Amino acid sequence: MIEAKLKIATCSLAGCFGCHMSLLDLDERLFDLTERMELDRSPLTDIKELGECDVGLIEGGVCNAENVHVLMEFRARCKILVAIGACALNGGIPAMRNQFDLKECLEESYVRGIGLVNAQIPNDPEIPLLLNKVHPLHEVVKIDYFLPGCPPSADTIWTFINELLSGQPIALSYTQIHYD
């Protein structure tokens, strides 16, 4: 009997794609992984529509309306949702803007920035509206697993995915858990 491959989706919200780079750092282990899983929507596949998935890996926090939409869609379609990296867990570097009013942040960049011509805050309707504050994922939807790190190392991700796929309790070693 051929076992159906597990479907995994990934996305980067208010992140820097560093966690996805860490995922690619799995190197040759990716071949092994593709034997056991199939990528659905992900920056690595360019599939636009999220299908029904077993696991969703999410990098980055929630900083705008589109992030909220994508995150809720992932929650609705993924059986297991995993927050990966510092930004997904606590907002991370993008959440440092929470120290300021949104207006202050935008004005600092787009009005008072150096060398601006026709300085104005962008208001194209295609640009998702920013939230007043950046939030970690667990403040918006239920998250099943958390992988800290900025980014979590490829070894951490490898251990996690392997133990998840084999139905084992997730046991990360001391050096596989770090917040930086």
Place this chain on the structure above:
Amino acid sequence: MSEELGFTLDGRRIPFQDGQTVMAAALAAGVYIPHLCFNPDFAPHGSCRVCLVKVNGRFQASCTTPAASGLTVQSETEELRNIRRGILQMLFVEGNHVCPACEKSGACQLQAVAYYVGMLNPHFSHFYPRRPVDASHAEAVIDFNRCILCELCVRASRDVDGKNIFAVQGRGIQAHLVVNTPSGKLGATHFSIHDKAAQVCPTGAILTKHQGYNVPIGQRLYDRKPINVVGDVAQLPESKGGRRHD
């Protein structure tokens, strides 16, 4: 009576001398109980509650509980580990602890204790408080975002340095660290990086300038080994990656 005084900690007999606390006796016996506001150089403060243990079935802070013969103390139990993890999570969401952007990361006691108690996420909703950074001093910087109100700098400056530079003002959620000058700026004080107060912060709240990344991330105090093996950053000399002046 020549019999040695002792109590039981997680089934192990811990000898103690009269006047010692449970924490001090455990430390002397080489048994780690996680802690943040406790530092053996100072009178116990009992404020962070991370060193919570069960003494004869009751929850007590081990740093303020006097050792006594016949006590049965539990420390490394699932129940206590869960409570300690909750305390760490509350400390993290109450301030702004952005480890990737903090030069103390990797040699930070708050972070190391969070690793020790198995904190994988903040669990609670973040407060994202707005707190200032004071870089007015030539040699040191205070980032109030990272202060956990352990009062170690307050105690060190008052009791060892004799300068009384720091204090905690306000109550409850309003409590915050202040610098004891009219301007509230560290630059207006006689604070020196050679002060004891500069060596005791368990977080990245008080930092020495111009040396943030002398030791690369990955080679820092708690990067390879946990705090129960390595010891407190404030107790280790600078030559070994700690903050204590050699």
